[in-house]
Amino acid sequence: MEDRLIALNDLPAEAETLRPYLADSSAAVLAKAARRVRDARVPGLEAVLNAALERAFDNGAKTDPGGAAKLALLEALDHLDAVDPLPFRRAACYRQPEPAFGDFVDTALDVRIRAALARGEVRPEGAVELLVDFHRRRRNEDAEDAEAAQVALELLRSDAAREYLARLEPDA
Secondary structure: OHHHHHHHHHOOOOHHHHHHHHHOOOHHHHHHHHHHHHHHOOOOOHHHHHHHHHHHHOOHHHHOHHHHHHHHHHHHHHHOOOOOOHHHHHHHOOOOEEEEOOEEEEOOHHHHHHHHHHHOOOOHHHHHHHHHHHHHHHHOOOOOHHHHHHHHHHHHOOHHHHHHHHHHOOOO
């Protein structure tokens, strides 16, 4: 895997040279290749990116723990102005429970937020759910849904929320 990650540094950012890396089984390689596509806005790879995202969704906690590859693939699709809304819709409601300290933690919040930001593929109730998740992760505690929704809406107006969203969309 390390040799493929290093090779990605020197390859030209062209569809034919990046295509095999977008089919790689390593989430780290896949994420780096997707970031290369995003940064260079390499055309002609929408179908390959969609297929890679579908693979990353399958058994995501095992194949892409933490979701870095899914996040990079969504960013690449968004930067290429992908026309198919289905990957964004699926990502906007995707959950990825991963074991943590004897419990499970959903590690796909960034994926859901990125999908929602990319195409507005979230209904108002879905946006509130994302904000509730954001609030719970920041506070690391369970809260009553009504209270969490109110705090999350306040967070949306806060500097912390703007900074968080800016990290997801560094070009903005």
